[in-house]
Amino acid sequence: MTQPILEVNDLKTHFPIRQGLFRRQTGTVLAVDGVTLYVDPHETLGVVGESGCGKTTLGRSILRLIEPTAGTVTYRGESVTGADKDRMRQLRKEMQIVFQDPYASLNPRMPVRDIIAEPLRIHGMDRKEANDRVGALLGKVGMMADHGNRYPHEFSGGQRQRIGIARALVLDPSLIILDEPVSALDVSIQAQVINLLEEIQDEFGLSFVFIAHDLSVVRHISDRVAVMYLGQVVELADRNQLYETPAHPYTSSLLSAVPVADPNAERERKRILLEGDLPSPANPPSGCRFHTRCPIAQDVCRVDPPELREVSAGHWAACHFPTGPGDSLINQVQRLGRDLRLVEAREH
Amino acid sequence: MTAPLLSVKDLSVTFRSDDGDLTAVRGMSFDVMPGEVLAVVGESGSGKSVTSLAIMGLLPRSARVSGSAMFDGRELIGADLKQLRKIRGKDIAMIFQDPMTALNPVFTIGSQIVEAITLHNDMSDKAAWERATELLNLVGIPDPKRRVKLYPHEYSGGMRQRAMIAMAMANEPKLLIADEPTTALDVTIQAQVLQVIRKAQAVTGAAMVLITHDLGVVAGLADRVNVMYAGAVFESGDIDDIFYRTANPYTLGLLGSIPILTARVSDKLTPIPGAPPNLRRLPEGCPFRPRCVFATEVCHGSEPDLMAVNGGRHRSRCYHIDKVAEARAGSTV
Numbered sequence: 235m236t237q238p239i240l241e242v243n244d245l246k247t248h249f250p251i252r253q254g255l256f257r258r259q260t261g262t263v264l265a266v267d268g269v270t271l272y273v274d275p276h277e278t279l280g281v282v283g284e285s286g287c288g289k290t291t292l293g294r295s296i297l298r299l300i301e302p303t304a305g306t307v308t309y310r311g312e313s314v315t316g317a318d319k320d321r322m323r324q325l326r327k328e329m330q331i332v333f334q335d336p337y338a339s340l341n342p343r344m345p346v347r348d349i350i351a352e353p354l355r356i357h358g359m360d361r362k363e364a365n366d367r368v369g370a371l372l373g374k375v376g377m378m379a380d381h382g383n384r385y386p387h388e389f390s391g392g393q394r395q396r397i398g399i400a401r402a403l404v405l406d407p408s409l410i411i412l413d414e415p416v417s418a419l420d421v422s423i424q425a426q427v428i429n430l431l432e433e434i435q436d437e438f439g440l441s442f443v444f445i446a447h448d449l450s451v452v453r454h455i456s457d458r459v460a461v462m463y464l465g466q467v468v469e470l471a472d473r474n475q476l477y478e479t480p481a482h483p484y485t486s487s488l489l490s491a492v493p494v495a496d497p498n499a500e501r502e503r504k505r506i507l508l509e510g511d512l513p514s515p516a517n518p519p520s521g522c523r524f525h526t527r528c529p530i531a532q533d534v535c536r537v538d539p540p541e542l543r544e545v546s547a548g549h550w551a552a553c554h555f556p557t558g559p560g561d562s563l564i565n566q567v568q569r570l571g572r573d574l575r576l577v578e579a580r581e582h
Numbered sequence: 583m584t585a586p587l588l589s590v591k592d593l594s595v596t597f598r599s600d601d602g603d604l605t606a607v608r609g610m611s612f613d614v615m616p617g618e619v620l621a622v623v624g625e626s627g628s629g630k631s632v633t634s635l636a637i638m639g640l641l642p643r644s645a646r647v648s649g650s651a652m653f654d655g656r657e658l659i660g661a662d663l664k665q666l667r668k669i670r671g672k673d674i675a676m677i678f679q680d681p682m683t684a685l686n687p688v689f690t691i692g693s694q695i696v697e698a699i700t701l702h703n704d705m706s707d708k709a710a711w712e713r714a715t716e717l718l719n720l721v722g723i724p725d726p727k728r729r730v731k732l733y734p735h736e737y738s739g740g741m742r743q744r745a746m747i748a749m750a751m752a753n754e755p756k757l758l759i760a761d762e763p764t765t766a767l768d769v770t771i772q773a774q775v776l777q778v779i780r781k782a783q784a785v786t787g788a789a790m791v792l793i794t795h796d797l798g799v800v801a802g803l804a805d806r807v808n809v810m811y812a813g814a815v816f817e818s819g820d821i822d823d824i825f826y827r828t829a830n831p832y833t834l835g836l837l838g839s840i841p842i843l844t845a846r847v848s849d850k851l852t853p854i855p856g857a858p859p860n861l862r863r864l865p866e867g868c869p870f871r872p873r874c875v876f877a878t879e880v881c882h883g884s885e886p887d888l889m890a891v892n893g894g895r896h897r898s899r900c901y902h903i904d905k906v907a908e909a910r911a912g913s914t915v
Contacts, residue, residue, distance in 0.1 A: 284768035390857050420625035421795065425839035425853030432850070447769065454841035454851070474846055491773035492843050493798030497821050499844070500802040507777060508770045510724075511738040 237311060238272035239409055239441045240296070240329075245269045245305035247288075247295045251516060263516045265291040266302070267465035270542070273409065278435070278442040280456030280473070282449055282488070286512055288465040289445045293411045296443070297329055298322065309409070327357060330402035334414035336394030340386040346372075347382030350401045357405065371400045374437075375430060392423035396430065403434065411443045416451060428455060449492050453477050458548075461485050464515050464523040467542060471549040479559045481551035484524050486563035506563055522554065530555055530566045586613035587756055587789050588637070593649035593659070595629070595636050602862050606632040608813040609649070611888075614757065619783070619790045621800040621821075623836075624810035627858055630793045633810075634759045638676065639666045654756065672702040675750035677779075679762040681742035684749075685734040691718070691745045692730035698752045717748040720785065721778045740771035744778055754786045761793045776802065797840060801825065806895075809833045812859055812869035815888055819896035828910045829891045829898040831874045868901070876902045876909075 246268055251261040266288045273279045281289045294300040296307050298314065307314040309325060317325055333339040340349055347368050354364040369379040375396040386394055395415060402410050412431070416424040428451065435442060446452050452459055452473075459476045461469045461484065469482040480486045490505045508527045513519055519526045525535040534554055542552040557563050595607040607629040614620050624630045635641050637651045637658055651658040654673065658666070670676075678684050686694060695714035699705060705713070711730070718726035721744040734742055743763065750758060763779065764772040776799065783790055792803060800807060800821070807824040809817040809832065817830035828834050835854035856873040859865055865872050867882040874881065880901050888897045891907075900906060 284770065392857060420858075421797075421836060421839045422625060422854035423857065425851040426855075428841070429851055429853060449769070450841045450843040453843060454845070477843070478846075488769060489843070491769045493772075493776070493796065493802045494843050495797035495801050495825070495837065495840055496842070497801045497825050500798075505773060505777075507773055509774075511740055511771065512768070 236274060239275045239277075239310055240273040240443070241306075241308040242269055242271050242292075242296060243306045243308070245292070245295060245307065246303045247291050247300055248303045261516050264465045264518060265515060266295055267515075267518075268305070269462075269465075269467050271460055271467060271470060273441050273443060275408070275441055276435070276439050277458070278444055278456045280452035280459040281443060281445045281462060282447060282452050282459060283462035284447060284488075284512060286464075286515055287462040288515065289447075289462050290413055292462070293331065293413050293443060293445050297326065297331055297411060299331070327353075327405040328407050329409045329411070330405065330407040331411045331413060332395075332398050332402050332415050334417055336391055336398055336418065337386075339398055340394060342386050345383055345385055346389075346397055349386070349397065350382070350404055353401065353405050367404065368400075371403055374403070374434065375400045376426075390423070391419050392426060395419065395427050399427075399430065399434070403438065406438070407440070409441045409443070411445070413445045414447070415444075417446065417448065424451075431455065449477075449488060461488070464513065464518050466523065466552065467550075468524065468553070469551045470542070471551075475546075475549050479557075480563075481545045481549060481556035481558060482524075482553045483528050483530055483555075483557065483563050483566075485551075486557060487527075487529075490563075504564065506567065522552075529563065529572055530570055532570075584616060587616045587654060588614040588791075589650075589652045590633075590637065591650045591652075593633065593636060593651060594647070595632050595641065596646045598644055598646075604861050606813055606861060607636065610813075610815060612808055612815065612818065614789050614791060616756070617787050617789050618805045619792055619803055621792045621794060621804035621807045622810060623794060623797065623800055623807060625795060625858060627812075627861065628810040629813040630810050631761055634676070634761060634791060634793060638670060638674065638759065639663075668702075671698055671755075672753045673755055674757045674759065675753070675755040677743075677746055677750050677758065677760040677763045679765050681739070681746045682734065684746050685742060687734055690731050690733055691737065695730075695745075695749050695752055698749050702753050713752070714748075717752055718745065720751070721745070721748045721782065722774065723748075740767055740774060743767065743771075743775050747775070747778055747782055751782045751786055751788075755788050758783065758788045758790045759793070760790060762795070763792070764799060765794070765796070772799075779803070797836065809836070812864060813861060814869075814885075814899065815897075816870065816899045817897070818888065819891070819894075823891070823894075823896040827891075827896065827907065829896065829903045829906055830900050831876045831902070831906055832870050834906055834910060835873070868899075876900075876905050878902070 245266055247266040249263040249265055250259045253260045269292055283289045295302040314325055350368045351364040368382055372379055372382055377396055416427050444455055456473050459473050460467045463484050469485045487506050487508045510527050521537045522535040522540050525531040540552045540554050542550050545551050545556050557566055591611050593607055593610040596603050596605045610633055622630045636647050647659055692714045696710040699710045699713055715726045715730045718730055723729050723744055764775050804821050806820055808815045811832045817833045838852035854873050859869050868885050871877045871881040886899050886901050888899045890897050891903055
């Protein structure tokens with residue numbers, strides 16, 4: 235068995251809420267609350283969830299850009315959470331991050347060449363060697379070598395994201411955390427960047443943690459997918475298993491909510507509409523955190539938080555009443571005689 | 583045949599700037615029939631939002647607008663503010679992407695809906711408040727009697743969007759213009775709000791112009807589609823024509839760029855190469871030519887007209903309609 239490149243064990247990142255004159259702590263936001271997962275070499279693990287589910291905090295906590303509150307992160311068997319400052323700097327060469335906003339993550343006063351070369355200089359490479367490497371990388375991400383002399387504002391959103399990717403690649407990492415790397419881009423440009431990511435993954439043998447809210451993009455690029463809700467992983471499986479036979483009612487509801495660019499499919503679709511909004515991660519519901527919106531919740535769900543357990547080989551779900559092949563969420567809702575919120579997607 | 587509710591003819595919008603004039607909309611023509619949902623699809627800078635703002639008379643004075651937009655027998659372009667105010671919020675209502683730009687933070691949701699009602703109707707305050715509560719109920723706001731008295735900041739994002747829809751529907755408009763109504767929302771909330779829009783439209787029978795970049799939302803809501811690129815309509819037709827009998831290279835490129843949720847095997851996406859053109863310096867000939875895989879010599883000459891495909895309502899701005907249709911038939915998208 236291969237050793238995972240990244241292992242995350244019961245990771246928690248909590249933020250204090252401080253209020254009043256003396257900034258007394260009045261509560262805690264449980265942004266990431268007990269996440270366990272791994273990433274294999276050359277693998278893409280997708281992480282999906284709605285805003286506030288903790289997916290971005292998870293990515294940053296893995297790299298300790300935000301210091302986790304508890305739990306461990308291990309990179310190729312070595313503790314990241316236990317590393318001292320010097321060792322952490324070495325480890326960051328191996329683990330890079332690409333941010334969502336290509337406008338905010340590039341220094342507007344530096345030419346692109348220096349933006350990409352900065353990590354090299356910090357790690358002690360001389361200027362000539364660094365420049366050669368930057369020129370080669372610009373080519374790899376589909377830009378011209380002379381683009382290096384220009385400033386970020388001279389580039390479009392898609393090009394800036396290519397620059398961000400080149401900067402992440404410059405130290406020759408093994409793992410890249412991609413935090414919503416294409417959500418700010420127009421669709422035609424989004425597809426270019428997705429293809430680029432797939433190419434560089436093959437060429438450099440990279441592992442990806444791909445954090446996004448767009449379920450179609452995540453299915454396209456991922457090998458396995460983790461679904462997060464209020465700071466926790468509620469389901470984790472091979473992508474086709476997860477999208478075809480989801481075990482957690484939240485995953486089923488998410489998938490049924492996504493509009494599909496196929497009018498015939500939309501006409502035939504039945505959806506389960508979740509009621510209400512996402513509860514606050516500062517005050518998550520008791521028991522199963524999803525029970526307030528779950529169409530099949532029962533008494534036990536209000537009291538007893540379900541563990542993430544294996545429902546079939548490699549398919550994990552945190553639910554007392556997981557759905558399965560041949561027993562969809564719609565079936566379960568009907569069997570329980572619950573108020574059916576199924577709607578035909580459109581009148582015709 | 584019924585007359586169109588809105589008939590836009592040769593609409594152009596130009597903004598002056600220090601770097602030269604920027605023409606955001608170039609000679610748009612389209613009709614919206616009563617009760618139909620027309621989706622306007624395009625990427626940033628395609629002119630889809632500017633078109634609707636021009637129709638509503640909401641552009642800054644520095645914008646030069648020419649052409650015509652006949653709504654229910656009245657000309658909107660160049661109409662004075664008094665006339666426009668009678669129409670806006672009554673016969674034509676708008677829903678925006680960000681509800682906080684449309685809702686006033688210092689008034690309760692109820693008082694804002696009541697204002698919209700009493701401005702255009704002779705109705706008592708009491709009756710108007712009852713109607714406001716009824717409207718909130720229609721858009722699925724739980725406990726509307728209590729929530730009608732709350733302020734916008736006390737609503738969640740999805741609820742604000744519903745409240746804005748309630749306000750837009752208050753005077754049973756004939757036309758609803760929705761500009762990216764669900765783009766800022768999470769997917770489960772988006773599904774709720776789309777359902778509310780469908781319901782509100784079905785209840786009032788209003789026609790709708792739906793401006794969006796999301797082809798999934800289009801597939802679930804629209805009857806007809808205008809695909810825009812570089813300030814002009816590039817393809818126009820019934821929804822099935824656009825998705826299944828695509829006749830324009832840009833539309834084909836958009837469809838090839840989006841991953842499909844239900845696809846088991848992920849083939850490589852086929853993105854459109856390059857980037858959208860600078861509107862101040864459009865390329866010679868067809869503006870899409872530099873990115874187009876079908877382009878030939880003829881595309882360098884003049885920009886093609888919007889031409890009929892198979893003689894029907896389906897039209898495409900392209901010299902190579904046949905080649906595109908052939909490629910579409912051969913692809914599995």
